[in-house]
Amino acid sequence: MAFDSFGAFIVMEGHGPYVWACYFVFFLLMGAVMFWSLRQRRFVIAQQRRRTDSTPVRAESPAGASFTRIEPSQD
Amino acid sequence: MWQIFHKLGSPKWFFGIASTLMPWLLWVGVALLVAGLGWGLAFAPQDYLQGNSYRIIFIHVPSAFLAQSVYIMMAVAGLVTLVWRMKLADVFVKAVAPVGAVLTFLALFTGAVWGKPTWGTWWIWDARLTSMLILLFLYFGVIALGAAISDEKSSARAVAVLVLVGVVNIPIIKYSVEWWNTLHQPATFKLTEKPSMPAEMWVPLLLSVLGLYLIFGWLACLRMQTEILVREGRTRWVQQLVQARGD
Numbered sequence: 001m002a003f004d005s006f007g008a009f010i011v012m013e014g015h016g017p018y019v020w021a022c023y024f025v026f027f028l029l030m031g032a033v034m035f036w037s038l039r040q041r042r043f044v045i046a047q048q049r050r051r052t053d054s055t056p057v058r059a060e061s062p063a064g065a066s067f068t069r070i071e072p073s074q075d
Numbered sequence: 076m077w078q079i080f081h082k083l084g085s086p087k088w089f090f091g092i093a094s095t096l097m098p099w100l101l102w103v104g105v106a107l108l109v110a111g112l113g114w115g116l117a118f119a120p121q122d123y124l125q126g127n128s129y130r131i132i133f134i135h136v137p138s139a140f141l142a143q144s145v146y147i148m149m150a151v152a153g154l155v156t157l158v159w160r161m162k163l164a165d166v167f168v169k170a171v172a173p174v175g176a177v178l179t180f181l182a183l184f185t186g187a188v189w190g191k192p193t194w195g196t197w198w199i200w201d202a203r204l205t206s207m208l209i210l211l212f213l214y215f216g217v218i219a220l221g222a223a224i225s226d227e228k229s230s231a232r233a234v235a236v237l238v239l240v241g242v243v244n245i246p247i248i249k250y251s252v253e254w255w256n257t258l259h260q261p262a263t264f265k266l267t268e269k270p271s272m273p274a275e276m277w278v279p280l281l282l283s284v285l286g287l288y289l290i291f292g293w294l295a296c297l298r299m300q301t302e303i304l305v306r307e308g309r310t311r312w313v314q315q316l317v318q319a320r321g322d
Contacts, residue, residue, distance in 0.1 A: 001117055009117060012127035018192055019130050022185040023112070026134045030290070033177050037294055041301040048308050048317040 084161045086303045087312050093296035100296065104289030111282030119276050131189040133280055136263055137287040139182035142210060143245055145175035145291065149217070150242040153235035163299075165231035166306070168238060169221050170298035174291060176214035183207055194258050202251035203259040206244055213241040227306070 003009040010016055115133035122129035149171060155164040186204065187197045198204065220237055224230035252261050263270065263280065270277040307313045 002120055003117065012130070015126055015128040015130075015192055018128050018188050019116075022131045022134055022188050023116075025184055026138070026181055029177050029181060033174060034290075034294065037297050037301070041297060041304070044301050044304045045317055045320060048304060048313065051308070052314045052317060 084159075084163055086163060086166070086307055089163055090300055090303055090316070093300055097293055097296050100289045100293035104286050104293060106286070107282050108286030108290065111279045111284075111286055114279035115276075115283065119279055120273070125193055128189060128192040131185050132263070133283050135182060135185040135189060136280060137284045138178050138185060139207070140284055141287055141291055142175060142179040142182050142207070143248060144288075145171055145178065146210060146213070146238075146242065147245060149175065149238050150245075153238035156231050156235040157239075162231075162306075165227075165234070166299050166302045167295065168217070168231075168234055170302050171291075171295050172214055172217045172221065174294050174298070176211060176218065178291075179207060179211040179214055183211065190258075199258060201257045201259060202255040203248065203257050206248040206251050209244050210241075210248065213237075213244060216241070 001009075003012075010020075012019055112133055116130055119130070119133075121127055149168050152164040152167045155161050156168070183204070186207075190199070191197050217234055217237055221230055221234045224233055249262075251257060252259050263272070263277070272280075304313060304317070
């Protein structure tokens with residue numbers, strides 16, 4: 001190891017705040033992009049599934065409001 | 076060759092290949108990045124001139140390297156969109172532009188923080204820094220233009236033209252340290268020369284660059300899959316896939 005103790009590793013002879021700030025922001029942003037991208041895909045899959053699921057359900061039971069087809073007389 | 080090119084144009088084929096590759100890209104990428112950064116932070120020797128602040132290099136160089144590579148890849152995809160009208164090329168550009176913007180921001184941010192103890196200033200309007208800032212604005216432009224045009228084909232063409240016009244900035248970034256008198260140091264890695272730093276420094280740097288490349292590959296596959304799911308939502312194969320998958 002390039003440092004004598006864990007304390008020296010954290011302080012880095014006064015350069016610690018600069019180095020650790022960079023690593024913190026790097027992991028924060030990369031983590032956020034990865035998490036956000038995963039969530040977006042999950043959201044899109046759920047949305048698509050709802051869309052495909054809703055079609056047969058609607059055909060079987062018109063939940064809530066009901067609509068009656070009116071067939072006007074052709075006379 | 077042409078068969079692969081045609082297959083690449085098929086979103087369904089790409090979706091399957093991406094699903095197979097993704098776990099490898101992610102876990103090998105994370106392992107390489109953790110190894111490279113751990114080595115660079117704790118075990119690499121101190122720089123005789125810059126002290127420990129140089130350890131920022133292990134995230135600054137991979138971010139800056141990727142930020143420019145991603146733009147070049149986008150430019151190639153833009154050309155493919157314009158010449159062959161391949162849908163997947165436009166999917167790639169739209170999917171990776173936000174990732175490229177984040178990487179450019181990271182390169183600028185880590186560079187600014189590194190600049191304070193090394194140059195005595197956070198920012199200077201020097202050729203390398205300014206051209207990187209222009210790259211960030213180009214990424215913002217690509218994202219905004221893609222979102223502003225709702226028609227898929229017009230949006231693809233407009234974005235491809237913008238990406239290709241902006242690619243002129245890449246050689247400017249690359250050669251800015253040679254053409255102008257700048258504070259920024261010259262390139263760390265050159266294809267034709269041996270690195271000027273010792274192996275204890277350049278090996279962890281190379282590991283970090285490779286690791287970040289693979290993680291970018293994972294992100295690109297993931298985000299392209301999402302974009303394909305949105306665009307191809309009405310096709311039978313996407314509907315079957317959505318029903319079969321739990322995540």
